[in-house]
Amino acid sequence: MTEETSRSCDSGFGFGLAKRLDSLGFTVFAGCLLADSGGKGSKKLRAECSSRLSTVQIDVTDDGQVQAAVRQVKGRLPKGSKCLYALVNNAGVWQPGEIEWVSMAAYRRVMEVNAFGTVRVTKAFLPLIRRAKGRVVNITSEAGLHSPPTISPYHMSKSAAEFFSDTLRHEMYKWGVKVVIVEPGSFGQATDIALPAVYNRLVENLRNNMEEAVKEDYGMEYFDFKMEQMRSGINSKAQGKDPTPAIDAMVDAVTLTTPAHRYLVGSSFEDYINKIWLGYFPTQWTDYTERPEKESDPKPAMLQKNI
Numbered sequence: 001m002t003e004e005t006s007r008s009c010d011s012g013f014g015f016g017l018a019k020r021l022d023s024l025g026f027t028v029f030a031g032c033l034l035a036d037s038g039g040k041g042s043k044k045l046r047a048e049c050s051s052r053l054s055t056v057q058i059d060v061t062d063d064g065q066v067q068a069a070v071r072q073v074k075g076r077l078p079k080g081s082k083c084l085y086a087l088v089n090n091a092g093v094w095q096p097g098e099i100e101w102v103s104m105a106a107y108r109r110v111m112e113v114n115a116f117g118t119v120r121v122t123k124a125f126l127p128l129i130r131r132a133k134g135r136v137v138n139i140t141s142e143a144g145l146h147s148p149p150t151i152s153p154y155h156m157s158k159s160a161a162e163f164f165s166d167t168l169r170h171e172m173y174k175w176g177v178k179v180v181i182v183e184p185g186s187f188g189q190a191t192d193i194a195l196p197a198v199y200n201r202l203v204e205n206l207r208n209n210m211e212e213a214v215k216e217d218y219g220m221e222y223f224d225f226k227m228e229q230m231r232s233g234i235n236s237k238a239q240g241k242d243p244t245p246a247i248d249a250m251v252d253a254v255t256l257t258t259p260a261h262r263y264l265v266g267s268s269f270e271d272y273i274n275k276i277w278l279g280y281f282p283t284q285w286t287d288y289t290e291r292p293e294k295e296s297d298p299k300p301a302m303l304q305k306n307i
Contacts, residue, residue: 009055010034010041012191013139013184014090016247021254022049029073031058031121033091060091060117066124074128083132086254087125089118089161090139094154094193096230097206100214101223106205107153114157119164133176137253138165142185142264148290150230169261180253184246185266188234191243199234203227219301 009018009030018030028049032042035057042055054076058069073084093113095106118138129136143151144158162181169179192198207223215223249263 009045009090010039010192012090012193013187013243013246013250014088015041015045016243017088017090017250017254018045018053019049020247020251022053024251024255026052026254027078028053029076030055031060031069031091032056033059058121060089060121061112063120066120070124070128073125082128083130083134084125084128085132085134086137087122087129087134088137088139088250088254089121091117092139092141092193094151096151096199096202096227098150098218098226099152100218101206101210102153103209105209107156110153111157111160114154115160115164118161122164122168130172130175130177135178135180135254135259136165136168136172137180137182137250139182139184139250140165142183142266144183146286146290150226178259180259180261180263182246182249182253182263183265184249185264187243187246199231217300217302219298219304222298222300225298 009015010032014030018028022028030042030045030053032039032045032055034040035042035055045053045055056069056072057065059065077084091113093110095102095110097106122136122138126136128134138161140161141154141158143155144160144162147155147159162183165179165181172179206227207220210223246265249265253259253263
């Protein structure tokens with residue numbers, strides 16, 4: 001996997017959580033995609049945190065790296081300890097674009113990190129967690145609760161992670177293991193998941209890999225408009241810049257004796273109203289709010305011909 005595709009504690013929520021838990025006195029194993037290749041995030045964690053924190057190389061899509069991470073954590077556990085108190089699954093990627101524009105390879109990439117990566121890492125570390133009667137904390141998203149246009153791979157993957165977590169919670173109950181879901185809302189500017197360089201690369205990949213018939217029917221004017229519309233949404237004030245509310249919820253999920261099953265975290269009051277509670281309204285109403293097209297907006301090329 002490349003640097004822009006999947007990060008755990010290299011940046012964003014994972015980076016902030018690792019620092020916070022270290023400051024609270026925990027022994028922290030911070031899984032980083034670039035721990036062994038000089039990544040800035042892993043270097044910064046080692047420089048700014050105590051000796052209780054160590055970085056661990058992990059690509060959540062790579063079975064070999066995940067198993068190596070388990071062995072590394074076992075080897076670094078405090079003397080006499082054979083268990084792990086908490087696992088936090090945080091790695092995530094996304095892919096913009098309407099369904100017909102997105103390749104199957106792109107769908108698989110997102111699912112491999114956001115859904116199967118969560119399953120892979122959880123299964124690998126569960127024996128250590130069970131022995132501690134510890135907990136698994138999965139960072140999903142409000143995106144797992146409803147889906148607007150032009151971002152289906154991400155929403156599919158987060159919904160899958162939600163249901164995996166629900167099943168895991170039921171199955172781990174007999175072992176005394178808690179499973180907690182944290183569902184951040186609009187925190188696009190607080191993470192590196194949608195950096196301009198990453199977004200531009202994803203858009204170019206869409207453009208270059210779109211089937212010719214699809215490209216002809218939609219037209220590049222409509223494609224460019226929708227991609228710029230999404231870029232504006234990512235950079236809007238509605239996208240929170242401060243990750244603190246999400247990190248606070250993650251800390252509660254790890255540290256509270258009786259954590260909630262779910263922490264639904266908005267970046268602002270408007271975020272709660274406009275996005276997070278959509279799942280509680282009738283589909284006819286939410287469909288209307290999730291389709292913001294104006295009469296003056298560009299239409300797909302084939303539809304323009306039929307007007």
